[in-house]
Amino acid sequence: MKRDKISVVGFMGSGKTTIGLLLANFLNYFFYDLDEYIEKKEGKSIKDIFADYGEEHFRNLESFYLKELIEKHNKIVISTGGGIIKREINRKLLKEKTFVVFLDGSFEVFMNRLEGTEEKDKRPLMSLGKDELYNLWISRKPLYEEVATLKINVDSKTPYQIVREILDFYGKM
Numbered sequence: 410m411k412r413d414k415i416s417v418v419g420f421m422g423s424g425k426t427t428i429g430l431l432l433a434n435f436l437n438y439f440f441y442d443l444d445e446y447i448e449k450k451e452g453k454s455i456k457d458i459f460a461d462y463g464e465e466h467f468r469n470l471e472s473f474y475l476k477e478l479i480e481k482h483n484k485i486v487i488s489t490g491g492g493i494i495k496r497e498i499n500r501k502l503l504k505e506k507t508f509v510v511f512l513d514g515s516f517e518v519f520m521n522r523l524e525g526t527e528e529k530d531k532r533p534l535m536s537l538g539k540d541e542l543y544n545l546w547i548s549r550k551p552l553y554e555e556v557a558t559l560k561i562n563v564d565s566k567t568p569y570q571i572v573r574e575i576l577d578f579y580g581k582m
């Protein structure tokens with residue numbers, strides 16, 4: 410049976426928020442960006458949650474609200490945050506309940522998209538050094554691969570082209 414819950418995973422700057430919204434519009438599905446959902450529910454920005462309570466607390470909220478969204482809705486696209494695959498329980502949920510789109514690409518492309526923008530300031534982990542961020546990407550890559558139903562390389566493609574590719578595959582399922 411075709412899954413009507415779609416999740417979008419990938420590293421910071423890969424385009425999850427952008428692509429998820431466009432995809433949901435094409436499919437006429439509900440759209441939730443998990444980071445935005447957490448901010449709304451908690452009345453606090455991601456940046457402040459990290460600063461005031463630390464990353465572990467953010468990860469607890471992330472797991473809780475991912476489960477809530479997946480359980481509550483059908484015909485939904487969920488754009489996750491780049492660290493969603495850190496916890497096994499999240500990976501299991503994504504794999505079992507959603508059609509997972511992994512936005513793959515080059516580290517340099519992702520970093521260039523965020524460099525010098527206010528998008529960078531919103532992401533607490535972007536204050537890590539370049540080497541640490543690169544190591545994070547390398548360590549997470551196999552986890553994105555593990556959950557992926559569909560992997561798309563997003564380098565030098567417009568959001569519209571990426572969504573077309575997803576729809577081509579999803580439509581044939």
Ligand SMILES: Nc1ncnc2c1ncn2[C@@H]1O[C@H](COP(=O)(O)OP(=O)(O)O)[C@@H](O)[C@H]1O
Binds near residue numbers: 422523
């Ligand atoms: N395919 C693309 N080509 C060019 N810029 C993109 C593309 N996808 C996203 N962007 C831009 O990159 C930045 C990060 O995108 P975003 O969707 O917030 O990524 P993520 O949610 O994965 O961190 C935004 O400024 C967005 O407009």
Ligand SMILES: O=C(O)C1=C[C@@H](OP(=O)(O)O)[C@@H](O)[C@H](O)C1
Binds near residue numbers: 420422444491531534
């Ligand atoms: O990679 C991560 O651990 C994070 C990515 C962010 O989301 P985006 O991937 O949408 O930037 C956000 O969830 C938080 O800052 C942590």
Ligand SMILES: [Mg+2]
Binds near residue numbers: 425426442444488489
């Ligand atoms: Mg995002």
